[in-house]
Structures are given as structure tokens and as C-alpha cells.
Amino acid sequence: MHSVTRTNRTTDRNSSLRVDILGRVATERLLILADTHVPKRARNLPDEVWQALDAADVVVHAGDWVDVATLDALEQRARRLVGVYGNNDGPELRTRLDEVARVTLGGVRFAVVHETGAATGRERRCSQQYGDFDVLVFGHSHIPWDTRCETGLRLLNPGSPTDRRRQPYCTYMTAAAGSGVLSDVTLHRLSS
DSSP: OOOEEEEOTTTOOSOSSOBOTTSOBOOEEEEEEOOOOTTTTOSSOOHHHHHHHHHOSEEEEOSOOOOHHHHHHHHHHOSEEEEBOOTTOOHHHHHHSBSEEEEEETTEEEEEESOOOOSTTHHHHHHHHHTTOSEEEOOSSOOOEEEEOTTSOEEEEOOOSSOOTTSSSEEEEEEEEETTEEEEEEEEEEOO
């Protein structure tokens, strides 16, 4: 098995490693998704998500794709895709994706996983399991989450852009990673 962490050369409008005039790696714009559940909860991703994908340097997806076609579409359209499988993803997706992805983006060390367990004690558990990382992106609950553990590990769950469950809105996140710092983390609420 392998995690999807490739640069799509056919749609890469910039070089795969952008460098500023001082020779530093430029800031990477991130689109953070989870729990897309296409086509069970929606026929397709909302247009706003596709627009955010086009603006992103890297798409991070924390599982529960449900449909192989969604993975294929994101692989084709994204400049770079980092993804894992979730509990609702069948054998075809599990063959193509890992349970945990590990990647450094803009000098920030990311781990990506679908499930982290119950909300109670999450920071402690995740700090123990993912303490070597700066950020852990996860999904499963469909509940947006942005906290920082005592150890400094930041936990991000973008919610779901297609299935709000008991949340007031469907959601996704954007952020920027550069010079080893995660910034501009924004939770986007979808109107429908």
C-alpha cells in the first residue's frame, strides 16, 4: 500500500518546489478535506470546494472518500494530493491509500489519519501517538476541530463538505504552510 502524495505533473502550473528570492521554500496553500462521502451523501463535491482545490498547492484528505471516482478526480485536478482511507472506504481505496500519511509541507510536519477515537482524551492520545509531528489532520466525526495539545501538536478536523450530520453547516478548511509555520487556518462554512 502507499499513500497518495504525488505531484500531478499535468496540472502543475508552478514547479513542484517553489522557492522565494532568498532561496527559501515558498508558502504552500492547503485545502484540507475529510468525509466527502461521494456519492452517498452528495453527487459531487460543492463548487466552492472545487474552486478551493484549484487555488491550493496541496490537497490533504483525511478519509471516507467512499467512491474511487472521487479519489481519481482529485488526483487528476490537484497539484499534489495527500490522502488516507477511512472506515467507509472499501478495498479499492484501501489498496491505493494508507491508514496514516506522513508528509512535510512548507517545513511543517503533518500526519493524516481518519480516526482518533473519542473526543475525551483526544489531545493526550494524539500527543502520545503523533508527538513527532507539528499537525495531525483527522476526520470521522464530521465535527470541525482545531486545538493545540500541551506538547504543541495541533489537531485539525475540517468537518465534512457534504454531510453536516448534527452540525449547522457543511465545512472544509484552508491553511498555509511555510518556513515551518502553519498559518491562516480557516474553517469555511458551505451554505448548502
